[in-house]
Amino acid sequence: MVQQKLDSKTVIDATLRAAEILTGMGYHGKYGSVHLLRLNIQTNTLTAILHNMIAWQISEIDKRWTLHQVDSLNAYLTNDDGSAIQFRVICGKRKEINRIKPLPGLYSVITYSKSTTDSLTSIKIEKIEMVEVTADDWLIQEKPARIF
Secondary structure (H helix, E strand, C coil), X not given: CCCCCCCHHHHHHHHHHHHHHHHHCEXXXXXXXXXXXXXCCCHHHHHHHHHHHHHHHHHHHCCCCXXXXXXXXXXXXXXXXXXXXXXXXXXXXXXXXXXXXXXXXXXXXXXEEEEEEXXXXXXXXXXXXXXXXXXXXXXXXXXXXXXX
């Protein structure tokens, strides 16, 4: 079976879409108005939401990829040939790279920041890096290539 590659444009588009969606999330109704990013949510919570939204957007843009609940054996996104997409979302200047599951496929590191201008709080994507990994790779040896 031919391995199905994920286009870097898909990762970029999915990441930018997820950031835009998260930036626009809020509530306006009978109990008032609140914007999600104005709730002083902890960075790790915001990062987890963005992480899941990026995975969801990849599966929406490229239907070859199936979104899963992550566990100790599976990646968030897989396809029929067994390839996986694993990624790390980082807020700010932290440089840590996490261990990956021994699955062949793509590993991506996405760095973002929270930006506030003129009373608008938004998610700004700073950098997206990608590297292909094999089943033998537990720690990334090769530096991911910046694609955005």
